[in-house]
Amino acid sequence: MATFSEHLRGRSDDELVRLLLRRPDLAHPSPATLASLAARATSRPSLERALAGVDAAVLQAVEAVVALLAGSSDPATGVRARDVVAAVGAGRPEAPAVRAALATATDLALVHPAGGRAADPLLRPAPGVAELLGSATAGLAAPAPHDPDPAAVPGLLADAPAAGRAVLDALTWGPPVGVRPASGPAAEAVTELVRAGLLVRADERHVVLPRTVALALRDGRTHRAPATPPAPEDLPRRDAALVEAEHAAGAERAVRLVAGLLRLWGQAPPPVLRAGGLGVRDLRRTASALEVTEQEAAFVVELAGVGALVRDDGEESPHHVPTTLADEWLALDLADRWARLASWWAATPRWPALVGTRDERGAVRPALGPELGRPWAPRLRHVVLGLLADAGPGAAPDAAAVRAGLAWRTPRSVPPLEAVAAVLREAGWLGVLGAGALPVAGRALLDPDTDPRPALAAGLGAALPPAVDDLLLQADLTGIVPGRPSQELEALLDASARVESRGGAVTVRFTPESVRDALDAGSTADDLLADLASHARGGVPQPLEYLVRDAARRHGRLRTGAASSYVRTEDPALLAGLAEDPRHADLGLVRLAPTVLAAQAPLHELLAALRAHGLAPVAETPDGQVLHAAPTVRRVAAARPRFAPEDGGRGAQPPAERAAALVGVLRRAEEARAAGGSTGGAGAVVRGAAAEVAGAAARAEADGSPTLRDRASGVAAATAAARADRPTTGTRGGPRPAAGTADPAEALGLLREAAAGHTEVWLDVVGSRGALERRRVLPVRVDGGRVRVVDTARDAEIVVAAHRVAAVTPVDAAGTEPAADDDAAADPRRTDTA
Numbered sequence: 001m002a003t004f005s006e007h008l009r010g011r012s013d014d015e016l017v018r019l020l021l022r023r024p025d026l027a028h029p030s031p032a033t034l035a036s037l038a039a040r041a042t043s044r045p046s047l048e049r050a051l052a053g054v055d056a057a058v059l060q061a062v063e064a065v066v067a068l069l070a071g072s073s074d075p076a077t078g079v080r081a082r083d084v085v086a087a088v089g090a091g092r093p094e095a096p097a098v099r100a101a102l103a104t105a106t107d108l109a110l111v112h113p114a115g116g117r118a119a120d121p122l123l124r125p126a127p128g129v130a131e132l133l134g135s136a137t138a139g140l141a142a143p144a145p146h147d148p149d150p151a152a153v154p155g156l157l158a159d160a161p162a163a164g165r166a167v168l169d170a171l172t173w174g175p176p177v178g179v180r181p182a183s184g185p186a187a188e189a190v191t192e193l194v195r196a197g198l199l200v201r202a203d204e205r206h207v208v209l210p211r212t213v214a215l216a217l218r219d220g221r222t223h224r225a226p227a228t229p230p231a232p233e234d235l236p237r238r239d240a241a242l243v244e245a246e247h248a249a250g251a252e253r254a255v256r257l258v259a260g261l262l263r264l265w266g267q268a269p270p271p272v273l274r275a276g277g278l279g280v281r282d283l284r285r286t287a288s289a290l291e292v293t294e295q296e297a298a299f300v301v302e303l304a305g306v307g308a309l310v311r312d313d314g315e316e317s318p319h320h321v322p323t324t325l326a327d328e329w330l331a332l333d334l335a336d337r338w339a340r341l342a343s344w345w346a347a348t349p350r351w352p353a354l355v356g357t358r359d360e361r362g363a364v365r366p367a368l369g370p371e372l373g374r375p376w377a378p379r380l381r382h383v384v385l386g387l388l389a390d391a392g393p394g395a396a397p398d399a400a401a402v403r404a405g406l407a408w409r410t411p412r413s414v415p416p417l418e419a420v421a422a423v424l425r426e427a428g429w430l431g432v433l434g435a436g437a438l439p440v441a442g443r444a445l446l447d448p449d450t451d452p453r454p455a456l457a458a459g460l461g462a463a464l465p466p467a468v469d470d471l472l473l474q475a476d477l478t479g480i481v482p483g484r485p486s487q488e489l490e491a492l493l494d495a496s497a498r499v500e501s502r503g504g505a506v507t508v509r510f511t512p513e514s515v516r517d518a519l520d521a522g523s524t525a526d527d528l529l530a531d532l533a534s535h536a537r538g539g540v541p542q543p544l545e546y547l548v549r550d551a552a553r554r555h556g557r558l559r560t561g562a563a564s565s566y567v568r569t570e571d572p573a574l575l576a577g578l579a580e581d582p583r584h585a586d587l588g589l590v591r592l593a594p595t596v597l598a599a600q601a602p603l604h605e606l607l608a609a610l611r612a613h614g615l616a617p618v619a620e621t622p623d624g625q626v627l628h629a630a631p632t633v634r635r636v637a638a639a640r641p642r643f644a645p646e647d648g649g650r651g652a653q654p655p656a657e658r659a660a661a662l663v664g665v666l667r668r669a670e671e672a673r674a675a676g677g678s679t680g681g682a683g684a685v686v687r688g689a690a691a692e693v694a695g696a697a698a699r700a701e702a703d704g705s706p707t708l709r710d711r712a713s714g715v716a717a718a719t720a721a722a723r724a725d726r727p728t729t730g731t732r733g734g735p736r737p738a739a740g741t742a743d744p745a746e747a748l749g750l751l752r753e754a755a756a757g758h759t760e761v762w763l764d765v766v767g768s769r770g771a772l773e774r775r776r777v778l779p780v781r782v783d784g785g786r787v788r789v790v791d792t793a794r795d796a797e798i799v800v801a802a803h804r805v806a807a808v809t810p811v812d813a814a815g816t817e818p819a820a821d822d823d824a825a826a827d828p829r830r831t832d833t834a
Contacts, residue, residue, distance in 0.1 A: 068087055247435075255338050343451075396435060587599045762777075
């Protein structure tokens with residue numbers, strides 16, 4: 001029988017490269033030898049990752065192999081592909097898909113050939129897979145000594161009471177454990193089934209359907225039917241033009257909201273909570289100012305925080321302030337601004353959907369708070385967008401349909417429905433989706449090895465309608481932009497008008513307040529009218545011109561200064577009653593003359609109070625010149641955007657080349673191991689070689705030095721020379737056993753293989769007093785840092801901590817005791833890091 005490690009050694013280089021690419025955790029950090037690779041491939045964390053990434057068909061095939069071999073103690077047994085096809089209930093049309101799933105499982109090293117013909121090998125699960133799947137794999141109970149004989153089960157079923165048939169049917173396809181009724185006909189039926197041996201009592205309240213009985217009821221199958229993917233034709237579809245139009249509208253809106261947030265916080269930065277983050281009231285004010293829901297406002301705030309557009313200013317009383325990077329972002333065109341937002345969202349582990357929920361202590365999680373990080377967030381966004389891409393153009397599934405698709409793709413790691421809905425909701429807000437479907441630009445986020453921003457910007461640029469520079473001004477003081485306004489026109493309207501509606505066209509309204517804002521920013525009536533006329537098709541209507549002239553005439557009739565501050569005017573009637581008004585008591589107004597009032601409040605507070613009173617004051621300098629008191633905009637130093645992709649993986653060698661170079665190292669290290677015996681002493685040399693190869697990628701491309709593959713050959717040759725110089729005799733003078741190992745990772749791999757194959761090994765263990773003890777054992781299970789073995793000489797089961805294992809050597813055919821490993825004997829604590 002070929003063991004798992006022997007199977008890996010027998011793989012071709014291309015097959016090993018494919019394994020490293022499909023299970024990248026096996027290559028980080030670089031393994032020292034193929035035996036180390038086998039040990040890592042059978043470790044519980046690596047198997048968890050591999051099984052979490054396979055689809056339902058591959059998982060079903062692996063479960064069928066495990067279920068068919070459960071309880072078998074013969075290491076030479078295995079199952080063939082045709083047995084798996086029959087076990088999952090596949091007919092002739094489904095058989096190729098089942099065989100393809102088995103081939104995928106073999107490529108991933110979840111099952112491996114253990115003998116038989118090359119065209120039709122006997123398959124066995126990799127060591128550790130059965131333990132990871134659990135005792136109730138495929139809904140079947142674990143084998144037990146009291147299970148009925150399979151040959152006797154048909155007769156027992158024929159004699160079973162009719163009332164008990166419904167009980168057996170309920171447990172047939174799992175789970176195999178049922179609750180025993182307290183009384184009634186069902187309780188009597190269960191009692192009869194237990195008496196007949198068709199059910200087994202687990203405890204006072206539960207019964208178990210034995211494995212042999214379940215297989216008889218299933219006609220020998222492990223699964224009811226072969227797993228099939230959801231039909232994509234059942235998904236709703238959207239027209240391509242509608243998808244691109246909605247995508248462009250969503251992207252434009254997202255950019256506008258982030259820009260509005262930066263303007264808002266630049267003038268009135270909200271304070272930072274003591275524990276970090278944005279307060280609930282400040283989030284509510286921000287949502288009101290942006291005219292969005294609090295949930296969407298939290299998303300916008302988090303998006304700006306991820307890109308380092310806003311940050312804590314670090315003052316004694318800190319506030320959330322836009323950074324200098326925000327000015328750079330605002331200077332970009334619309335497509336480039338959105339491309340950065342989309343790439344930040346796809347890469348960040350921040351999860352904005354948690355804003356407003358409560359943590360374990362009952363406290364509300366704030367936006368920009370420290371508890372919103374979830375490391376699985378980028379992967380979930382990627383798989384959801386990938387599913388939409390694979391569903392075809394225009395596919396717009398809802399959250400339930402997306403989750404059903406993910407349940408097929410990764411049945412062991414299905415996300416909650418709420419998490420899937422959050423991804424779809426955020427993608428819609430951001431414009432990554434249009435009408436619920438993935439647009440052309442959104443597909444750029446699916447390639448992890450390239451910078452998505454150029455493709456995102458190009459995709460949005462193609463979807464955006466052309467910018468227009470025309471403004472239709474009407475006599476009712478409104479204006480209409482028949483399309484997407486240009487940057488120049490949008491800046492003019494932001495400064496002098498209020499947006500009433502957006503859609504295919506933008507409708508704005510001019511009010512005294514909006515015109516006054518433009519005048520406060522430094523414009524004059526002539527400048528504003530000239531700018532409007534340059535964009536207006538039919539000129540500026542007379543009512544709008546009157547509005548602007550009237551606002552300009554009233555603008556600046558009041559002048560303010562500092563006394564702390566003062567108010568003066570040419571018309572005494574304008575100041576009548578101001579000083580005596582109780583609403584202005586906190587301003588400390590004092591009448592100095594019929595046309596002059598002094599105030600104790602700062603100038604900006606005095607201006608705000610007078611404007612709230614319906615007046616239109618302006619500030620002035622000490623020499624009487626008008627001072628346009630534009631809002632103070634704050635900025636802090638920029639930081640690198642959090643979790644933002646900088647180069648999209650550019651500059652690094654392709655993963656395939658790194659994997660090929662690592663395979664070359666492993667092959668040569670294996671040759672050195674075979675020439676030098678146990679890897680105990682030269683393992684550090686091999687690991688150093690792997691580390692040298694892994695770190696050569698950047699240097700090779702930067703300075704034109706030898707490639708990674710060239711370095712692999714050279715380092716491997718040095719490793720072989722180091723092993724050749726190493727003594728190969730043990731402490732007893734005999735030759736060192738080539739099959740043994742003192743390397744911690746390889747030792748655990750040998751123990752897992754021995755447990756899977758029910759074979760004995762020599763186990764060197766560091767005892768409680770530091771002495772090295774050797775036992776001949778039969779490994780039972782390796783899991784959780786513990787090794788459970790049966791000491792065959794003492795006929796006793798013991799549990800050994802993994803860090804106390806000094807060396808493992810398979811028992812040879814003659815059963816002789818191997819020579820001790822001099823490295824392990826010299827320093828038994830050397831392997832305590834296992």
